[in-house]
Amino acid sequence: MDYTLSVLVENHPGVLAKISGLLSGRGFNIRSIAAGETEDPSVTRIIMVVAGDDRIIDQVKKQLDRLVDVIRITDLTGIPSVDRELALVKVSSSVSRRAEVFQIVDVFRAKVVDIAHKSLTVEVTGELGKVEALIEMLKPFGIKEIVRTGKISMGRGEAVAEKGGESRA
Amino acid sequence: MRMPGAKMVVEALKREGVEVVFGYPGGTIMPFFDFLHREDIRMILNRHEQGAVHAADGYARASGRVGVAVSTSGPGATNLVTGIATANMDSIPLVLITGQVPVDMIGNDAFQEADIIGISRPITKHSYLVRDVEDIPRIVKEAFHIARTGRPGPVLIDLPKDVSVAEGDFTYPEEVNIRGYKPILNGNSQAIKRAMDFVRRSKKPVIYAGGGIITSEASAELTAFARKTGIPVTLTLMGLGAFPGTDPLFLGMLGMHGTVAANQAVSECDLIIAVGARFDDRVTGRVSKFAPKAKVVHVDIDPAVISKNVLVDVPVVGDAREVLQEMLKLAEPLPIDSWREELMAWKRENPLTYRQDCPVIKPQYVVEKIYELTGGDAIITTEVGQNQMWAAHYFLYDRPRTFLSSGGLGTMGYGFPAAIGAQAAFPNRVVFDIAGDGSIQMKIQELATAVLNELPVNIAILNNGYLGMVRQWQEFFFDKAYAFSCLGQRPSCPRHCNTPNEECPPYVPDFVKLAEAYGAMGVRVERPEDVEGALREAIQSPRTFILEFLVSREENVFPMVSPGAGINEIMIG
Numbered sequence: 001m002d003y004t005l006s007v008l009v010e011n012h013p014g015v016l017a018k019i020s021g022l023l024s025g026r027g028f029n030i031r032s033i034a035a036g037e038t039e040d041p042s043v044t045r046i047i048m049v050v051a052g053d054d055r056i057i058d059q060v061k062k063q064l065d066r067l068v069d070v071i072r073i074t075d076l077t078g079i080p081s082v083d084r085e086l087a088l089v090k091v092s093s094s095v096s097r098r099a100e101v102f103q104i105v106d107v108f109r110a111k112v113v114d115i116a117h118k119s120l121t122v123e124v125t126g127e128l129g130k131v132e133a134l135i136e137m138l139k140p141f142g143i144k145e146i147v148r149t150g151k152i153s154m155g156r157g158e159a160v161a162e163k164g165g166e167s168r169a
Numbered sequence: 170m171r172m173p174g175a176k177m178v179v180e181a182l183k184r185e186g187v188e189v190v191f192g193y194p195g196g197t198i199m200p201f202f203d204f205l206h207r208e209d210i211r212m213i214l215n216r217h218e219q220g221a222v223h224a225a226d227g228y229a230r231a232s233g234r235v236g237v238a239v240s241t242s243g244p245g246a247t248n249l250v251t252g253i254a255t256a257n258m259d260s261i262p263l264v265l266i267t268g269q270v271p272v273d274m275i276g277n278d279a280f281q282e283a284d285i286i287g288i289s290r291p292i293t294k295h296s297y298l299v300r301d302v303e304d305i306p307r308i309v310k311e312a313f314h315i316a317r318t319g320r321p322g323p324v325l326i327d328l329p330k331d332v333s334v335a336e337g338d339f340t341y342p343e344e345v346n347i348r349g350y351k352p353i354l355n356g357n358s359q360a361i362k363r364a365m366d367f368v369r370r371s372k373k374p375v376i377y378a379g380g381g382i383i384t385s386e387a388s389a390e391l392t393a394f395a396r397k398t399g400i401p402v403t404l405t406l407m408g409l410g411a412f413p414g415t416d417p418l419f420l421g422m423l424g425m426h427g428t429v430a431a432n433q434a435v436s437e438c439d440l441i442i443a444v445g446a447r448f449d450d451r452v453t454g455r456v457s458k459f460a461p462k463a464k465v466v467h468v469d470i471d472p473a474v475i476s477k478n479v480l481v482d483v484p485v486v487g488d489a490r491e492v493l494q495e496m497l498k499l500a501e502p503l504p505i506d507s508w509r510e511e512l513m514a515w516k517r518e519n520p521l522t523y524r525q526d527c528p529v530i531k532p533q534y535v536v537e538k539i540y541e542l543t544g545g546d547a548i549i550t551t552e553v554g555q556n557q558m559w560a561a562h563y564f565l566y567d568r569p570r571t572f573l574s575s576g577g578l579g580t581m582g583y584g585f586p587a588a589i590g591a592q593a594a595f596p597n598r599v600v601f602d603i604a605g606d607g608s609i610q611m612k613i614q615e616l617a618t619a620v621l622n623e624l625p626v627n628i629a630i631l632n633n634g635y636l637g638m639v640r641q642w643q644e645f646f647f648d649k650a651y652a653f654s655c656l657g658q659r660p661s662c663p664r665h666c667n668t669p670n671e672e673c674p675p676y677v678p679d680f681v682k683l684a685e686a687y688g689a690m691g692v693r694v695e696r697p698e699d700v701e702g703a704l705r706e707a708i709q710s711p712r713t714f715i716l717e718f719l720v721s722r723e724e725n726v727f728p729m730v731s732p733g734a735g736i737n738e739i740m741i742g
Contacts, residue, residue: 004646014239014298018290024402055476062473068295132498 002031003050003057004076004083004153010069011037011044018067019046028052028060032085032150043071047152080156086149087131088113089122092142108134119138119144170340175200175333178266178326179208181309186343187237189213189228189593191221195241196281197268200333202239213593213622216614218245222252223612226261227587229571231548232594233386235316236261239604243267243281246327251580253323254292258577259407260384262321264312265293271331272300286327294322299329302337315343319352320471342546352470356487356495364442364466364483371440371464373508374400377423377452380407380576381445381469383569387490388412391444394493397500397708401512403431405446406561407576414565416547418509421518422450425730426558429519430741432730434512435460436737443467443481444505447474449577457505459734468492502658519741521562523724530697532556532631532720535704536563539601539629542704547599548573548591551583552608554638556631558726560603582611586626589615591623599627599708606632606680606717607656616687619713627707627714630680633722634669642726643667669722684715691715 009015016035023030031049038045050060057075064070092102101120105112110124124134128151135146172180178201182190189211194202205212215221218240219384225236236256246267256263270279286298295315297308308586312324320564353641368374386413388411395418402412403423412419423435435441441463446452456478467474467481468489475484486493492709523533536559539547549564551557551574566572573591575583587663588602602609609630619626631637639654651667658666684691689713694703700718707714727742 014286014290017287021290059473059477062475064319066471066473069346070348 001051001053002044002152003052004051004081005048005061005064006047006074006076006153007048008038008071009044009046010071011042012069013070016043016046018069019064022063022067023050023060026059026063028056029055032148034150034152047150049151074155076153079151082156083127083151083153085124085128085131085151086123086125087135088147089124089135089138089143090119090145091122091138092118092144093120094118097141101138104134104137108137110134170338171336172339173200173204173334173336174299174305174328176204177302177305177337178309178328179204180211180314181306181341182210182237183208185235185313187235190225190237191215191228191590192239193218193221193241195245195268197242197270197330197333198239198266198328199261200243200330201266201268201328205360211593213589213618215586215618215658217612218248219252219582220589220612220615221616222249222263222265223255223580223583223586224590224593224615224618225263226252226583227550227573227590228594229256229263229590230260230587231591233570234594235313236263236590237266238263239266240279242270242285243283244420246285247283247613248321249285250288251357251582252290253289253325255575255578255580255583256323257292259575261323262316263323264309264316265323265325265573267325267327268333269298269327269329273331274584275329285325289325292323293325296325296327298327300330302332302335305337305340306334306341308382310342311345311347315347315350319350344373353486354398354470354488354491356468356485356492358495360483360485361492361495362499364468364485364725365496367440367464367466367483368398368400368442368500369495369503371503372505373438374398374440374442374503374505375434375438376400376442377405377435377446377664378402378408378411378444379405379446380411381489382411383587384409385445385470385489387445387586388495388569390490390493390497392416394497394500397497397682398503399505399509400442400503401434401509403427403434403513404525405449405576406574409561410566410569413567415567420512421521421544422561424449424736425454425732426561426726426728427730427736428516428521429728429741430512430516432736432739433515435463436735438463441465443469444493445469448478450478453478454730454736455733458737478733480656485649485736505714515600525697527656527721528696528734529721530694530700530718532633532659532718532724533559533724534697535629535631535700535718535720536603538700538704539603542701542708543599543601547571547601548588548595550574550584550588550591550600550602552602553579553581554605554608554636555641555724556603556605556608556637572616578729581608585609585612585626586618588626588628589619589622589624592626593622596624600625602626602628604628604630605637606630606634607636610678613683616684616689616713625711625713627716630715630717630718631722632676632680633720635722637724640723643732644723644725645731680715680717689715690711691698691717693719695719
């Protein structure tokens, strides 16, 4: 199954390389990884989705925690959270079939953000399932390119993945 | 105080109490050496950067202090890699300082540029690329702190040339505060109590301890705990010396080349008390067959090694010494006399042994004699392979920091430079590198280092003309096809040869002449009756000494557990 980890790290050059290198070097399987600055500019938050079982994820957390640059790890798997992913999907579409694409886009509450003669680009934001369902529906038109951000997550309500938050992994 | 970056690094080394640096100069690191040679810090010029890092490692293992090795950028830095990985696997505290091309040239494929931060990332505990001269004091302070605390390891500081020569203010910080690095030292008291409940309830407990005991200076505590409770002890290769090798409770090393008593004990016990050890595959053999009847208490400072290979019932994260002190307070003698008797009987009936069945020197005999003639009071380093296992078997280590060996990475070429480092730390102690004729050649150029620095290291080469452990595996698992493991092989030899004999061409090199060429002493020993005299001469000599023992060529290391087998499935030989 997939596990979602929220990892706070020092905002230094090379930290992301350290983390992705550690995960690949130890044979862990990353589904997605999304990184960005936090409310504290000296800290970067990385949301990663890792495939495995409880024992593997326990190792992932412990190995990440060994890195000096890792400040805190929170496991968001199974706790109430807001999960989002953004995807840009470039679809082949002749003028005659545009209406069909627009219809699908409307149903998914996505947006068409660019139109050209033979293609249009759809922006969708939502949980993984929604993004994947939309991509599935657009496939028959011919998908030229997909760009996905990877999942980002935030605990709901008071469940926070903060520096002073819950105990370390 | 304002000063150039290179001088700051030297100043910082002084503040950290560094007495010896191992290194090799080159373009980008020249400013550092220029300031270093004006100071009282002893610099040992190795003959290869790998020699420098292994020497720093040997120094660290023997003394318990942080070892320091310095090289230039590019090839100087990449030559450190094997040594860094060696130290990382065995949790040895090192600070490595590498020169780097100027900051604005990084990434341009400049002359002697290598991304050593990137290359060393998976094999260091931490690393720094210094971009601002003002950061140097903090970085060096942190580097030493990170290297020596928690689970120790190598920390690399990459120092660009322009940062070395730029001036900045030197104020050495008093304290270190890294928000992502707070090792847990005190074991959780509930966990310790629970561990001791398991200990009290067990009928057949065994202590399995490793290098963590040596790192945390917990030998006295471990020994007291074992003697108080009466629980027998087995050690990993890295743990040798952590518990007295001559103590009646000592079962010997466990694992692939473990003793029958140790491997049987682990296989039959109902409780393993693991302290400062990580259930390495060379220890466990096939994990599914490892200690099938046992509950496991695991004490380690690194949470990541707990339940990594073997599921643990009671994890205790903490420093081995602090945790053992707490466990000792709760310890009481256990009524396990019959279990102990059983183990002692296994030990009595299955001693480590070999047959002196030919007029040729047996390698085990050489190690035994080194033990006897030094009264056990020597620092032994090893290379890797058969020599390493015989050094582990036939010398009884009563004190920590006397057996220095590349346990995790298994680095051939480690032993000799490590012996140089150990001798630099303890000029008056007897130091032996127990070597094979293959591995000694991987760092043979360090003879110059030892001779010129007047380090009276003794090298006992157990020369069997083979990469002995490879040959042993070929004998057992590859139908005795000695592919490329014979070090005498020439084009004129038969393609398939597994019958060394009188017709074999002469050995290369001539180690005695090689010793002479470097200004070391060299003696070749061919008969068992000459072993003792030659060893005495080497021990008494104030010079670097090579002893080449021509040993029985196809001697095997026993006991042995085949890879993938359970550790109670032991080949006795």
